[in-house]
Every structure is written in C-alpha cells, then in structure tokens.
Amino acid sequence: MEQDRDEKRRHTRVDFLTSILLRTKGSEILASGHSKDLSLKGVFVSTEEKLEKGTKIEVEIILSGGGNTIELFMEAVVARVEPHGMGIDFKTMDLDTYTHLKNIVLYNKQEQDEI
Numbered sequence: 001m002e003q004d005r006d007e008k009r010r011h012t013r014v015d016f017l018t019s020i021l022l023r024t025k026g027s028e029i030l031a032s033g034h035s036k037d038l039s040l041k042g043v044f045v046s047t048e049e050k051l052e053k054g055t056k057i058e059v060e061i062i063l064s065g066g067g068n069t070i071e072l073f074m075e076a077v078v079a080r081v082e083p084h085g086m087g088i089d090f091k092t093m094d095l096d097t098y099t100h101l102k103n104i105v106l107y108n109k110q111e112q113d114e115i
Contacts, residue, residue, distance in 0.1 A: 013039040014108035020045045021060040040101055046085040051078045072097045
C-alpha cells in the first residue's frame with residue numbers, strides 16, 4: 001500500500017518540520033501540530049487531534065528563522081487520517097504562497113539529495 005501511495009505522487013515530497021495550524025473558514029483553530037513532510041500538493045501534519053476525511057479547512061504554515069516569521073495560508077481538505085496525524089491536500093493558494101512552497105521544496109530536496 002505504501003508503494004501504491006508513492007506511485008500516485010506526482011509532486012516532490014520533502015522532510016520538513018514546522019508549525020501548522022488547521023482552521024475553519026472563519027478562523028476557529030481545529031487542530032495544530034507539526035509538518036512531517038511537505039510538497040506543492042499537500043502536507044502531512046503530525047497531531048493528536050483528528051478531523052474527518054473530506055473536511056474543508058484553511059492551513060497556516062508558520063515559517064520562522066532568520067529573525068522574522070512568514071505565515072503561508074491555503075485552502076485545503078483532509079485527504080487521510082492516520083493514528084499519528086493527517087494528510088492534507090492543498091486546493092488553492094495565492095502566488096506568493098506557491099512561490100514560498102516551491103522554494104522550500106527545491107531547497108530541501110537538494111539538501112536531502114546530498115545526504
């Protein structure tokens with residue numbers, strides 16, 4: 001099954017640890033945790049809190065370092081729920097968010113390829 005999931009992925013997925021908030025469309029925080037891995041298509045969030053598969057949410061990815069914090073926002077849906085977290089599929093994001101994500105994935109892919 002793990003191999004089937006990997007074969008379905010068309011986007012590079014990289015190990016990436018940062019804080020994540022999952023909200024309703026209004027702003028109520030439904031869950032929080034940390035990313036395990038990240039791609040341009042989605043993120044796996046390690047969290048004790050669980051939402052139902054298919055739940056529409058807003059994702060906030062909090063990037064900190066270098067003295068400033070960047071917050072990325074996107075609309076998403078819960079794609080799968082596992083004992084240790086949830087797989088989230090991104091549905092829409094603005095161009096700045098896409099650019100940040102693309103740079104994160106490219107940078108971390110290069111780092112992981114060098115290991």
